[in-house]
Amino acid sequence: VPSSPTVDVAGLAAAVGPEAVVSDPVIRAAYEVDWTRRFHGRAAAIVRPRTVDGVAATLAWCNERGVAVVPQGGNTGLVAGGVPVGAAEGAIVLSLRHLDAVGPVDELAAQVSVGPGLELDRLSALAGVHGFEFGVDLGARATATIGGMVATNAGGIRVLRYGAMRAQVLGTEAALADGSVVRHMAGLAKDNTGYDLTGLLVGSEGTLGVVTAARLRLVPRLPDRLVVLAGIPTVGEAVEVVAELRHRVDGLDAVEAVLGDGLALMHDQLGLAPPFADAGGVLVLVEWAGRGEPPSGLAAVLERYPSAAATDPGGRARLWRYREGMAEAIAMVGVPHKLDVTLPAAELAGFVASVPAVVTAAVPAARVHLFGHLADGNVHVNVTGADVDDERVDDAVLHLVAEHGGSISAEHGVGRAKAKWLGLSRTASEIAAFRAIKRALDPAGILNPGVILT
């Protein structure tokens, strides 16, 4: 990790073009803090290139001088991976927002090439014009950029059907730490010519290279949708229902859940009335998408429970409100610890049963809120009533996750905020292999120091 030398910003501006370099503290400020405002630091300068050559020149200049670089996309991350804090204090922030070019939609291949600065909702709109969709969708769609989503292997609500970002990225162009550019953008369905460099860059959180373009898979837009909200008595039974649905029903787009006090919380905070009588236990939302009538297996499984269903856009949105309202309702209670974890299906019920007591044992005033992507075993553990910097909360939850064989980061990434707990999910041998790969591609350690590896 470089020791934050004083950066010759004028020299950097001369090397990469003065129009791309910002050192004005007022403009810098927006790049120096994450959107939750929890993590804030100081950048030597912000570089906002418009071309891959500008990105490469920035990296080459910094690499020669041992200057740390923090790549930044839409700055919607939750783990301090895109702001100059900790080991990256005083770094250059490399904003990819201006690389937002969009290539023509290739209808024959169902693909499109885009720059990392493109926002998710702009990509989705573009795909829609051509009768396609993009396979990943998530709450921050208006501000999250493709580059940040690639860097974090973003997941969201449709991983069940289409996989996470890694499954959508068929090729990349990226600048490596030394300023060399690797480009492999043909997007071929089968292409076994060497190591999966694209897959390695996806999810590397800006520590191995900076993606400057991505070749993305598009999926057909499906005309018909059904959303069912059902109340299932226990987590264990909900997990079994999900397995049965996955086995019997083709075309599931999402299976989400609100657990614990979620329904009461949304009632109290948002005035949201229960969606149906007897709404207790786990609130499970199932979305199917396809053509024509929904498969009969879906109704056959869910008719055992109290439920509500909708096929029209307004009705579907009303049902989704019970899932998407959770973040808003929690924010009205207080600034939460946002922990994003995955449990094996067989361990989910045990984890959910244990987590409130484990948290209150660490911080008695704390309150636990649970929701997430049930089909993926992905639980968003939100904790209010504890100071957001009180790491006893994170420590207690993440240790419990590890005891149940889960992952301490489902989709938000490790960043700087969780790096100290990486050993809960990864062995020493794995971390040694990560370090070897990191040294191989970034020998001077300039790329996003402190992220993933401490």
Added chain:
Amino acid sequence: VPSSPTVDVAGLAAAVGPEAVVSDPVIRAAYEVDWTRRFHGRAAAIVRPRTVDGVAATLAWCNERGVAVVPQGGNTGLVAGGVPVGAAEGAIVLSLRHLDAVGPVDELAAQVSVGPGLELDRLSALAGVHGFEFGVDLGARATATIGGMVATNAGGIRVLRYGAMRAQVLGTEAALADGSVVRHMAGLAKDNTGYDLTGLLVGSEGTLGVVTAARLRLVPRLPDRLVVLAGIPTVGEAVEVVAELRHRVDGLDAVEAVLGDGLALMHDQLGLAPPFADAGGVLVLVEWAGRGEPPSGLAAVLERYPSAAATDPGGRARLWRYREGMAEAIAMVGVPHKLDVTLPAAELAGFVASVPAVVTAAVPAARVHLFGHLADGNVHVNVTGADVDDERVDDAVLHLVAEHGGSISAEHGVGRAKAKWLGLSRTASEIAAFRAIKRALDPAGILNPGVILT
């Protein structure tokens, strides 16, 4: 690359257990030649461990002494990646056949853990007992092992629907060159805790580590199937039909093609009569799988062409014979050059039109046979009438692929046979990154020298 020192086989046997080490030349012989019998070399010994510890001990012993190791699975490869030839002459062959353990099928997660020595058809049978299938299927299913399929990122006929091996492998256990073992087998759907080591090992052809177990995704077994064989006048039109089918029809399992003289060849060599009158142009095979009636869009697209269809197993097998008979018919003409390439959809027609003339310009007596996985742009270019070691054929075809923006290896891998042409599909910067990763994980260069990187 190690310089093949004389190997102390007795010392190796003492280190890893004498029962695992074979030096008898008669037994060795089967491991020293590939199944096409084109590539044959000499191994210092064959090591056949029964445990991950045996694999790790073998690697640690070889790593300390700079002894090259060639991992071998079912030995069904086509690119000399699993036999001790070229830079691996005199190496240890590390057979993974005896690591064929099968864990219980996890029905809740739709996953199973298996050893690398398990054959594909045994995995498929096991999955079937529990109502599942495995997402990858290919012709060599009786002998190909999961380990070899992981190492080569095997593709086959259902990549369109389920992706290649990389998409099925949710976790791995692997021994690295120094004998350390990395293990990450929870198979969690969302798990962003560091670099995608599993994805990197998949397709690395035994050059970065030796996979000793894999956590595999299973997919629901679908009860209903329809196969349609259609004659489409031109390659260009066939490519457009595929795009339309992909856009309008859910549940496509495979879209295959027989091109050029294929139908005539199968008639002449196998006595196979045309499947329907007016069978000219490109013979396209479409398989749908799902529940209940096939979607109407499938018939709507294909009824424009002469065709035959079947839903019963016998009828489907008869139609598949027109695609699967190709390899057999070609083998009756002569020992073919087997080139396995991918073209972008928009380039496929141009490539197919050019390839016969390009090949006969290099070797006038040569004859070109074309078939493959149409939806993936994956063409198997088989060339008879030219000596199988006459590299002018390979050189001509692979250069033409590169001119059309394709990949010189679709699913067979690079191995040793294609390593010299890697630069046609990958840039110098990419190959430099591959070398850096290789050095990081295998500093002594013992793992499968000469494969992928020369």
